Amino acid sequence: MNNFKKIGMTALAASLVATSAFAGELAVSGSASIKSAHTSTALGANAGKAFSMGNSVTFTGGGELDNGLNVSVSFELDQGAANNAAVTASGVVAVNTGAVFDSHSVTVSSDMMGSLTFAGHGGDSAQSAVKDMTGKIWDYQGTSQGSVASSASNNMFLYTLPEVLDGVKLTASYVPKGAAATQWASATDVAIAYTGVEGLTVGYALGEKNATEATVGDVDTWYAKYAYGPVTVAYTETEFASKADASDREFEAMSVAYAVSENISVSYGTSENTQNTTAASATNTPEEVTGITASYTMGGMTLSGAMIDIKNQGFVSGTKEEAWELALAFAF
Numbered sequence: 001m002n003n004f005k006k007i008g009m010t011a012l013a014a015s016l017v018a019t020s021a022f023a024g025e026l027a028v029s030g031s032a033s034i035k036s037a038h039t040s041t042a043l044g045a046n047a048g049k050a051f052s053m054g055n056s057v058t059f060t061g062g063g064e065l066d067n068g069l070n071v072s073v074s075f076e077l078d079q080g081a082a083n084n085a086a087v088t089a090s091g092v093v094a095v096n097t098g099a100v101f102d103s104h105s106v107t108v109s110s111d112m113m114g115s116l117t118f119a120g121h122g123g124d125s126a127q128s129a130v131k132d133m134t135g136k137i138w139d140y141q142g143t144s145q146g147s148v149a150s151s152a153s154n155n156m157f158l159y160t161l162p163e164v165l166d167g168v169k170l171t172a173s174y175v176p177k178g179a180a181a182t183q184w185a186s187a188t189d190v191a192i193a194y195t196g197v198e199g200l201t202v203g204y205a206l207g208e209k210n211a212t213e214a215t216v217g218d219v220d221t222w223y224a225k226y227a228y229g230p231v232t233v234a235y236t237e238t239e240f241a242s243k244a245d246a247s248d249r250e251f252e253a254m255s256v257a258y259a260v261s262e263n264i265s266v267s268y269g270t271s272e273n274t275q276n277t278t279a280a281s282a283t284n285t286p287e288e289v290t291g292i293t294a295s296y297t298m299g300g301m302t303l304s305g306a307m308i309d310i311k312n313q314g315f316v317s318g319t320k321e322e323a324w325e326l327a328l329a330f331a332f
Helices: 002-020
Strands: 027-030 032-040 046-053 056-064 070-078 101-110 114-121 156-160 168-175 187-194 200-209 217-228 231-242 248-259 264-276 287-298 301-311 320-330
Touching: none
Parallel strands: none
Antiparallel strands: 027 056, 032 046, 032 320, 056 070, 070 101, 101 114, 114 156, 156 168, 168 187, 187 200, 200 217, 217 231, 231 248, 248 264, 264 287, 287 301, 301 320
16 A cells, blocks of 8 residues: 555656646736825816825746747736726726736747737737827826727737847737627737837837727827937827728827936826817817826835826817826835
């Protein structure tokens, strides 16, 4: 009986060693931060302040295989921004504060093949990844900017080709057809970027938006960004031509960022989002957003703030929203 036990334990130990070859260590990263935000309504009334803290933890790992391929994986835990959040009929992800599993992806790459990323959740298409290269300093939930992005979804592929010319980067993405409420048809995007001139980045991307049958259309973006010393200037322009003319959009944005010193930086940006509709002019006014941000870093602490102004919010003439944010982050 003892001999059988010994043989069984030896076989089990061997199997555990063999299985461990497929496992890897994951590094954990996160941050400590506290933020306060305030929003005013169209009439200037106090809509209240919100306090929050950073609650995202990311597990990452990877390495080189015996065949020369590099593999990396990433999993994010983030309360209230999960991949299993409910999706409405219009394709908008609803808030689900009870779920915690968020963005996750696997990337396989090599110098010869380029890189292939499979995003289980939180992936960007080739176009949505560059829809606004101006820094998103006006990225605020009260705006209508989300309408200028092509389709992105769970369980999608993004492929980056190996460098064929110096400074040229080519990417392509594919989003399969899903349930009608979330993805009416498959979508394919392509993008090209050029960085062959010091400090300059220019690019173009073309994609498809197929969230619902009524909003099927093409989205194209071109952008330019130039950094000279402490100053960075960026400009982007996106057009969405849909099956339904009333869903057409034209988005234009620019920003200027200035690094005052190693510890202080400020940015200013403005954008205009226009819809093409036959509705009354009161609901056909371009939405205008301006914002300014600043940050100060000292001894592992970063204090940052933003002031955002939205005119004609939701394309309705005369509406106005103002918001500010103040955050304190710690590095340790």
